[in-house]
Amino acid sequence: MKFGVIVFPGSSGDLDAYHLVKDILGAPVEYIWHEERSVQGFDCLLLPGGSSYGNYLRGGALARYSPVVSAVVDFAHQGGLVLGIANGFQVLTEAGLLPGTLYTNTDTRFRCHFTTLRVENTETPFTRNLDRKQLLSIPIAHDEGNYYVDAATLQKLEANGQIVFRYADQNGQTTEEANPNGSVSNIAGVCNETRNVLGMMPHPERAGEAVLGSTDGLTIFKSIIKYWEGRQ
Amino acid sequence: MRPEEWRKLGLRDDEYDRIKEALGREPNRLELGMFSVMWSEHCSYKNSKAVLKTFPTTGPRVLQGPGENAGVVEIGDGLAVCFKIESHNHPSAVEPYQGAATGVGGIIRDIFTMGARPIALLNSLRFGPLTDERVRYLFEQIVAGIAGYGNRIGIPTVGGEIYFDRCYQGNPLVNAMCVGLLEIDKLRLGKATGIGNPVILAGARTGRDGMGGAAFASVELSEETEAPDIQVGDPFTEKLLLEACLELINNGDVEGIQDLGAAGLTCAVSEMASRGGTGMDVELSKVPCREEGMTPYEIMLAESQERMLLVVTPEKEAKVHAVFKRWGLTSTTIGRVTEGGMLKIRMHGEIVAEIPAHSLAEEAPVYYPESKEPAYLKTTADLPLATIEEPEDYNTVLLELLASPNIASKQWAWQQFDYMARTSTLVGPGSDAAVIRIRGTNKALALTADCNSRYAYLDPFAGGKIAVAEAARNIVCSGGEPLAITDGLNFGSPEKPEIYWQFRQAVAGISEACRVLGTPVTGGNVSFYNESNGEGIYPTPVIGMVGLLADATKYCTSSFKAAGDLIVLLGDSADELGGSEYLALIHGRVQGKPPALDLAKEKALHHVVRTAIQQGLVRSAHDLSEGGLAVAVAECTFENQLGAVVEVEKGVLRTDSLLFGESQSRVVLSLAPDKLSALQALAEEENVPLHVIGRTGGDRLQIFIDGNQYVDQTVAQLRTVWQEGIPCQLP
Amino acid sequence: MWRAEIKVLLKPSILDPQGQAAEKTLAAMGYAEVDQVRVGKYLEVTFSAPDRAAAEAKVQELCTRLLVNTVIEDYTFTLVEVAS
């Protein structure tokens, strides 16, 4: 299967996502320039972390109107796999591919550190290699990662199993202290109803090598590949 | 012209005469303005040049020493590391967020100008006490500004240092350091060569911001100081500029390139032409401006950020513009390289300034300011130890030291920095030096920035020397081989003989340490006039050092790793409390002589520590600095919450010297007991004193001296106090 | 030409981290009389439109499509006619 890493102006996480897929997973991957109008030939699109358009106005707002995003939206509607990481998650909510929105962390500051994620749903292409309630160690690096949805939508997300990751403590409890940014219901990652689009604030591409402190992020990418192979 | 005109611009009467001589006539207003910024202290180093010449600047690895935008040092595999530190003190005092942000932006440009990809940022910060409201504001905003720029451009901020002292109350220090990597054959210099070659200005539009910034940096701050229009950082544009320039350089499309920093276009055109032995003919109406009606004076002197000047061949001109366009950037051909060394600046064809490039860039006067040993040294030097009462309760003293913002964890700040970007950070903030792997090789870089300015105040020579040694010790404790330094020299007004004396002494101390430790100076920055309302800061010569790990897997961190390990102290302790954090915090005295430093011993220590790490003998290494032995051991227990029992003998020492003294050339190691004999053999060979002082384990830190317990605290308690030291002072 | 002056605030039901931070700092500075601070965005957009009604419609379009995050933000605006 072939991965595509979208390159938005200003973003920097493209490099890290590309490195992980190519050098660690050894899977085919190419960069896709933001002005492209087609994403043909790709099987999974990665919207990377970083600061597209300097995160000006608000994270993801300006990138959402890059030409390539229309193609990403079509691709997603046709069932293509899309993973948005951090800023990429913001682009996906801005583009309406995922519910809710991300805004200023409750402490207003940028935070860079490891977090513990609890896997809430293993019935997605991104998490089928994982166990329900499994704990993952994956870092965050953001100042606008506070996930918000209204109560009605939250209920719908719960009912549909769209909540994929929650921030938790070492014991798997979704405590307030474990929530780094104030996200509603400790949500760290959500998928769409059809589960082919996942957005998450933590950076799995930064947790792909033991020397970087964790390989837990790799399992998400491995799930994608396994899912894909199963589908062929 | 009337004397007020040049004096207003900060030029001396004899400088004005020199200008007339260089031109063979009276300058016009624009020409005078150009001279005033280029001959300002900030750009010309006129007060420091002669002294800086005494630095050792060569070595087998040095590809580019001082004089270019940044230094370059070879690291094998066809690669080189490019790095530099720069101050942004005055802008940060006035507008802390933007001042710090543009400081980061400026130093990043210095690195990619050389054709290097920036891979890491560090910073060195100084503030007044956090009990002051304005200081808290400065601290929060400066940290946020550094984060705001570095994080957005996607370069990890991996290390630095932060100190608090009353002397920085009105004049905080913000020094930013950037480190980049390049393939040696891609090295580009800021030279204008090739007669007729187009000169291209790329990046942000030119606004009226930062007018006279160079001059502003060259005066003392006071209530009345009129700040130039503040520059706002635009990390998004800089990221595009960085990618576009590196693409061009890597494809060999650029002849010469230089960023626009202090003194804006004036500096870039004159330096590039001067270095290339050429001239330039520049048409200012072509410069894209942000505001209408900007005058030639404003266009030539504005310090708008995120701009680059490039010299390319005519064949490449169209391609270069196309690349900038693809990155969404404006670029314009504004002139040509000419023969004969003359800068001709035109507006709509008409010449508005005509100056020999060399005279602007290189012929600023060189001064040898008067220097005189400050009187205060007579009173500070003497520290009769008998007058210092030894504490009764060492537990309390240790807790107080750990809570002191100078020693307490800086996590509140560095957690705001994206130190993991580029997924190459093997050791981020929180240990001794940061370690960054170099993709595609087995190597890694160790990076640090250090200075103890209290030492520099009490003895500038020793302070400079110790700063280099401490930086090297941090590199070594991380497993690196010290390669070279960049220096950020922050001082008060050079017009005061006492301050100039401090400056000369510090440079001499740095030079001596660099010679012995084999770490040449490849560049740096001088920031004078760090005074507010007549009060100078402590001399603060910050050392940014780069080290190399030939094997990236053989790095080391400061924290204890396993229970039952032996704890070893390398180096000897003496009754040295002068300039210590203990003396200042507990006894309220900034006094005495800084601890003695024997560079030969220091070097031997480095050898032992580095070899021990390489041979896999030790599991942790941490140098002793502020707070001495007790603080260093406590710091080792925090990360893995692994306690220790330490047993030492006092000998002839005072108890407080033993626990909190800051004697140099000491390192705490932890190692599996079966590795001790190998370590002992190594230490013996190099004549480095080795003391087994305890064992790791448990959840407490206990320190016994001659069998009596002096410290007994849970690691959790010590750690909490250390972690809360800074946040608890913020609302 | 028109200039839209757009005030954007988080919806009342949504926690305002920046407002709270400002409140806390003001309290620490001794301003006991300050009850609440809310922090939002202020935007000025200058643009051409044939008449006021068209201008209003345009501002609404710009806000909902790009300038405002309508999931969590409310906005109000005023329109000023300006010389081009």
Next chain:
Amino acid sequence: MWRAEIKVLLKPSILDPQGQAAEKTLAAMGYAEVDQVRVGKYLEVTFSAPDRAAAEAKVQELCTRLLVNTVIEDYTFTLVEVAS
């Protein structure tokens, strides 16, 4: 109780990177009629003060001391009396 509605913008001579980026995006979205976008802050502060004059002075104090970065920003405000 008073509510101060405070509009904050970068001074005209100061670069507004956010405004510029928003402008470019709007242009790319096809809004050729948009000439300029400026991005600033909007604040609402509720506080008590004995009278309007005192309230005005207070707002000015809060703005210059904390809420507005007067080195690079300009502000204007209106005061509304509200029930406590």
